[in-house]
Amino acid sequence: MPPQSAQDLTSRGAGEEKVEARVTASYPLIIQGGMGAGVSNWCLARAVSRLGQLGVVSGTALDHIFARRLQDGDPGGHMRRGLDHLPFPEMAERIWRAYYIPGGKPGNASYKTLPLQTKDGPREMRELCIAANFVEVFLAREGHDNPVGINYLEKIQTPHLASLYGAMLAGVGYVLMGAGIPLKIPAVLDRFSNHETATYPLHVAGAQEGDDTTMTFVPREYMERDLPPLARPRFLVIVSSNTLATTMLRKANGSVDGLVIEGWTAGGHNAPPRGKLQLDEKGEAIYGERDKVDLEKIRELGLPFWLAGGYGSSEKLREAVAAGATGVQVGTAFAFCAESGLRDDYKQALIQKAIRGEVRVSTDSQASPTSFPFKVAHLEGSLSENEVYLARPRICDLGYLREAYRTAEGAIDYRCPAEPVSVYVSKGGKPETTREKKCLCNALLATVGLPQVRTGKYTEAGLVTSGNDLAGITRFLPPDGSGYNAADVIAKLLDG
Ligand SMILES: Cc1cc2nc3c(=O)[nH]c(=O)nc-3n(C[C@H](O)[C@H](O)[C@H](O)COP(=O)(O)O)c2cc1C
Structure with a gap:
């Protein structure tokens, strides 16, 4: 087994052994x-x-x-x-x-x-x-x-x-x-x-x-x-x-x-x-x-x-x-x-839902700020529901899906079509691009039990993504x- 981490290596003393360039395990099935x-x-x-x-x-x-x-x-x-x-x-x-x-x-x-x-x-x-x-x-x-x-x-x-x-x-x-x-x-x-x-x-x-x-x-x-x-x-x-x-x-x-x-x-x-x-x-x-x-x-x-x-x-x-x-x-x-x-x-x-034969997975071509289609599993109380989406104040405070753009002054700034529409438009974004965009950053952290709580009241809702195979x-x-x-x-x- 070749050393695979800084720990493996440092336990032998720095620089004592040149690591083989590749992990040698065979490929997984x-x-x-x-x-x-x-x-x-x-x-x-x-x-x-x-x-x-x-x-x-x-x-x-x-x-x-x-x-x-x-x-x-x-x-x-x-x-x-x-x-x-x-x-x-x-x-x-x-x-x-x-x-x-x-x-x-x-x-x-x-x-x-x-x-x-x-x-x-x-x-x-x-x-x-x-x-x-x-x-x-x-x-x-x-x-x-x-x-x-x-x-x-x-x-x-x-x-x-x-x-x-x-x-x-x-x-x-x-x-x-x-x-x-x-x-x-x-x-x-x-x-x-x-x-x-x-x-x-x-x-x-x-x-x-x-x-x-x-x-x-x-x-x-x-x-x-x-x-x-x-x-x-x-x-x-x-x-x-x-x-x-x-x-x-x-x-x-x-x-x-x-x-x-x-x-x-x-x-x-x-x-x-x-x-x-x-x-x-x-x-x-x-x-x-x-x-x-x-x-x-x-x-x-x-x-x-x-x-x-x-x-x-x-x-x-x-x-x-x-x-x-x-x-x-x-x-x-x-x-x-x-x-x-x-x-x-x-x-x-x-x-x-899968047991009852009630799952529904759709390919949402609007939701993701990346503009890639995003698979969504429908679930009550999650952002897959329109009421939940509409009740959410637009906030962009995680920013992973922001796009970098060149400002008029030649600097680099960042914008996300799921941020407040006026802010996005003030950064040169097109208003139509913001339509139905969901803040996947906040939603996906909420999906793994780490939701942001806003002013002690509003808690971010999650959004589950799944393949079509969910029923299976x-x-x-x-x-x-x-x-x-x-x-x-x-x-x-x-x-x-
Ligand atoms: C909940 C969920 C999250 C996923 N997130 C990512 C991701 O972050 N990056 C990625 O490359 N693929 C992601 N995928 C795709 C999986 O890595 C995998 O390629 C895909 O699910 C295979 O198809 P299957 O769902 O029919 O098994 C995700 C899939 C699921 C179900």
């Missing part, structure tokens, strides 16, 4: 898909990886998730245990002092409002990203020797560099990225394996030649001591078209180790249909033949690949392998198992319908 924000948490990923498949933590919004767990009093002491292993103890203490509330904040009190991430910082948030990503991966790796992955959305760019560095410090074995074209990630992984400065281009709407849109992260500005090199994780790209798969291979600035081919029935964000957007009578995006990936062409690329989107059964796993895939990536089945971060009342309500989760349930765990999903998938 089942990847438990990354599910943001906080649905695929360290508990779920650890349960899956312990069983020899690939557990993947979500890296989305981990800075806020981590700070809120500390403000909730760190139940179980897991965050503290993780922080104790961060190789930067002064940073760990700064974060602990800033956010930890013994016994947890009162239920009707708000969580701290944190500064939003921008192209250049602020440092407080960069440190929080390093620590939060480190701890999530560290905890998912505890108690076994199998690799753990981390998932990011390319579109959420400002936290990328600090997050990747934190995850690599904890020995992450795989980085998986979709929702964008992550051409420039491979070189970041290469450079961070030697603690070297890395850069990433921030997409800035309206940027002009000569504008500085490059984000830079210098590990040495955060390191409290020298560390030996880190293992370079494998990099898997999540794609929904042959063109994107080919582009990644031809143009990425370093090695891509595999592809996840995700269809439009998958949970979370989906790629938009090809060509002109057409909606059915329920207002849902229509997908067709043109949106199917040609697996023959994928096989010709010669990389390992996994199929995702409705592959959560042993029949579909066999079908994928017969089609030349290394295996499958499964999300929905794991999202509703006991170990996932999805809050319990939502989980139970949707399991019961009944196949993992025991006869009393109570619930199931990650091991049940894996056992069923491997059955036969």
